[in-house]
Amino acid sequence: MMKKNLIAGIGLAVGLALGAGAALAERQTLRVGAYPANPPWEFKNEQNEFEGFEVDMITEIAERLDMDLHIDDYGFQALFAATASGRIDVAISTITITNERLENQSFTQGYYDADLSLVTRQGRLEGLEDMRGQVVGAIAASTGERWINANMEEYGFGNVVTHPTQQGLLLDVLAGRIHGAIGDVTGFVFAAQEMPDLYIAEVIPTGDRYGMMLPQGSALLEPINDAISAMKEDGTMAAIYERWLGQPPADGTSTITVMDIPTEE
Numbered sequence: 001m002m003k004k005n006l007i008a009g010i011g012l013a014v015g016l017a018l019g020a021g022a023a024l025a026e027r028q029t030l031r032v033g034a035y036p037a038n039p040p041w042e043f044k045n046e047q048n049e050f051e052g053f054e055v056d057m058i059t060e061i062a063e064r065l066d067m068d069l070h071i072d073d074y075g076f077q078a079l080f081a082a083t084a085s086g087r088i089d090v091a092i093s094t095i096t097i098t099n100e101r102l103e104n105q106s107f108t109q110g111y112y113d114a115d116l117s118l119v120t121r122q123g124r125l126e127g128l129e130d131m132r133g134q135v136v137g138a139i140a141a142s143t144g145e146r147w148i149n150a151n152m153e154e155y156g157f158g159n160v161v162t163h164p165t166q167q168g169l170l171l172d173v174l175a176g177r178i179h180g181a182i183g184d185v186t187g188f189v190f191a192a193q194e195m196p197d198l199y200i201a202e203v204i205p206t207g208d209r210y211g212m213m214l215p216q217g218s219a220l221l222e223p224i225n226d227a228i229s230a231m232k233e234d235g236t237m238a239a240i241y242e243r244w245l246g247q248p249p250a251d252g253t254s255t256i257t258v259m260d261i262p263t264e265e
Contacts, residue, residue: 030067030220032058033074033082035093037165040190040244042093053244054092057111058212060236061227065220075164077141080105083215090224091213094184096143098208102264106216108225109259110209111237116147117185118202119192121174127202132156134179137169143208144182170195186245209254211262221261229258 034042034050042052050071062069074082079091083105096114097107118128125131133156138144140162148160161178163169170191172178181188185203192198212228214221231237238256241249249255 028067030058030062030065030069031087031089032069032071033079033088033091033093034071035076035079036073037167038076038093038187041187053112053240054094054210054212056240056243057228057231057237058090058092060231060240061224064227064230065223076139077164079213080141083213086215089214089218089220094187094210095213096208097211097262098143098146099264101213102262104216106214106218106221107211107262108214108221108228109261110211110254111228111232112186112210112241112255113253114143114208114210115185115206116144116182116204116208117188117200118180118182118204119170119173119188120180120199120201121176122197122199124176124199125180125201128155128204130201131180133158135159135161135177137161137163137172137178137181138183139166139169140164142183143206144184147204147206148182166191170198173198225261232256232258 034055036042036044036050038052040052041054042050045051055071058071059069072088074091076093079093079095082088083091094114097110101107118131136148136157137160138148145160145162148157161172163172166183166187169178169181169183173181174195174197180201182204185200188198188200192200212224214224228237232255238249241255
């Protein structure tokens with residue numbers, strides 16, 4: 001009886017060990033949320049697959065972490081609830097790191113210096129000073145909308161119109177329903193290649209940076225941040241930048257400078 005119990009115990013131990021090994025061998029999936037109409041950062045190609053600057057980044061990160069990758073479509077505003085609730089592990093979509101957002105989310109180090117700009121239709125106006133009393137627009141919940149609210153008194157904007165998508169925002173600009181829109185300068189420059197009547201009337205320096213957003217306390221924050229550091233050091237980030245923006249990143253920018261994980265100031 002003792003010998004039978006001993007054999008049974010050994011068999012159970014072997015079974016548990018094999019099960020643990022199988023669990024360890026199973027690759028985790030990195031669940032990512034992305035706003036799918038945000039070229040050149042993320043967009044859908046003809047095969048309905050994600051492409052773009054940040055898509056290349058997160059694909060490389062998943063490979064370095066030995067994880068599978070799954071990207072789901074989200075509206076820009078919905079990304080914040082998706083990370084906060086844990087439905088996704090990380091959000092990408094030119095999300096600016098701010099103190100307000102750091103109260104409820106975690107961010108990796110910045111990897112792109114994110115200036116804003118005023119975009120309008122060709123021949124309509126020359127800069128922000130011409131926007132006094134005029135209708136101004138931005139993507140809802142974006143840093144463009146935040147900038148408008150913070151500078152309302154200085155520039156005397158008229159009505160503020162927000163859109164859930166950049167496409168809708170820019171179509172309103174071209175149609176004259178919005179006199180000018182505030183948003184990411186790189187995204188607007190990229191859009192102007194497809195909509196030649198658009199005009200970047202003024203660049204607005206901000207000192208802001210884009211980072212990847214994760215739930216607070218995420219165990220993936222440090223591994224993902226370390227992967228970004230390694231990509232900056234080995235030239236991968238610079239190569240991604242040049243692929244999508246057509247020129248190498250400037251010296252001293254956050255694209256090639258290793259930084260700490262941001263905390264509230």
